[in-house]
Amino acid sequence: MSLKLPPISEKGPRVFAISSGKGGVGKTTLAANLAYAFAEAGKRVLIFDGDLGLANVDVLLGLTPRFHIGDVLARRCRLEEILLEGPAGLLILPASSGLASLTHLSEAQKLQLLEEFEELAAGLDWVFFDTSAGISENVLYFNLASQERLLICTPEPTALTDVYALIKVLYRRYGIKRFHLVVNWVRRANQALEIYRQLLRVIERFLGSISLNFLGGIPFDRHVSEAVKAQRLLLDLYPEAPASKAIRRIVADLSEVNIRPFEGGLQFFGRKIMGVCA
Numbered sequence: 001m002s003l004k005l006p007p008i009s010e011k012g013p014r015v016f017a018i019s020s021g022k023g024g025v026g027k028t029t030l031a032a033n034l035a036y037a038f039a040e041a042g043k044r045v046l047i048f049d050g051d052l053g054l055a056n057v058d059v060l061l062g063l064t065p066r067f068h069i070g071d072v073l074a075r076r077c078r079l080e081e082i083l084l085e086g087p088a089g090l091l092i093l094p095a096s097s098g099l100a101s102l103t104h105l106s107e108a109q110k111l112q113l114l115e116e117f118e119e120l121a122a123g124l125d126w127v128f129f130d131t132s133a134g135i136s137e138n139v140l141y142f143n144l145a146s147q148e149r150l151l152i153c154t155p156e157p158t159a160l161t162d163v164y165a166l167i168k169v170l171y172r173r174y175g176i177k178r179f180h181l182v183v184n185w186v187r188r189a190n191q192a193l194e195i196y197r198q199l200l201r202v203i204e205r206f207l208g209s210i211s212l213n214f215l216g217g218i219p220f221d222r223h224v225s226e227a228v229k230a231q232r233l234l235l236d237l238y239p240e241a242p243a244s245k246a247i248r249r250i251v252a253d254l255s256e257v258n259i260r261p262f263e264g265g266l267q268f269f270g271r272k273i274m275g276v277c278a
Contacts, residue, residue, distance in 0.1 A: 013046075014125065015121075015147045015148070017050075020152045020166075021151075021161070021164070021165050026154070028130050029227075029234065030184065031057070032061065033235050036087055037248060037251040038251065040088040044126070048127065048129045048130065048142075049093060050142045052070075052105070053100055054095070056095070058084060067082040069113075073112060079117060080116075087236055091124075135165060148259060153195065154185045155195055163199070171207055180214075180257070181214055182216065182250060184217070186218065218250075223241035223243060235247060
């Protein structure tokens with residue numbers, strides 16, 4: 001039985017891809033907590049687990065989906081039928097686990113996903129694509145489908161190098177020039193700002209005029225791993241933790257982002273994805 005969807009919104013959702021070059025930097029944890037914060041505030045929010053072959057979001061929330069995106073692409077059910085409801089009414093589209101065939105979508109699968117997702121997202125305020133790590137075609141697919149791209153890295157040199165690689169591919173292949181950055185697991189004051197400035201210097205030297213909006217840093221916090229082990233969201237289990245307060249500041253900043261309606265977004269999902277990701 002599918003969930004009852006909210007009424008269609010004329011304004012349409014704000015669509016963010018949350019990505020990282022390197023895996024293991026806390027991307028899914030951040031995506032889920034951002035989505036929860038907006039849902040808790042009364043917004044209609046959906047998080048799409050874009051790591052299609054290795055499900056993460058449902059595991060993080062302690063949910064057991066009956067169906068997943070693989071069933072939709074196999075035409076065993078429709079997209080709205082696999083929706084799960086999480087804390088505060090947050091909607092989750094679960095990925096599959098262990099299906100290597102979904103790590104590279106065919107053009108027919110992209111078109112099928114497009115058609116169903118445009119209808120599904122019409123009644124939402126916010127959509128977050130939690131992509132897999134790296135620069136695979138699926139990662140590029142979800143970034144191109146989004147109005148905004150939020151990148152997350154840590155102070156590790158490899159994380160910084162890999163997030164730069166993702167920016168470079170999106171810019172050079174598709175002309176994407178607008179990004180947002182969050183630095184996770186910072187251990188001292190101003191470390192996040194230092195990482196941002198370091199990345200910005202490299203971008204300006206090798207890529208040129210790209211907008212990289214600094215959203216702040218999230219401190220290293222033992223409460224994060226404790227919440228993950230409990231399969232609870234950090235903001236729900238430890239609302240006063242240092243990392244929770246940092247995430248809420250990021251939520252406030254995201255609320256003020258002036259999204260350009262004709263740069264990406266679901267209205268151009270088909271043109272961008274089917275046109276450039278062949």
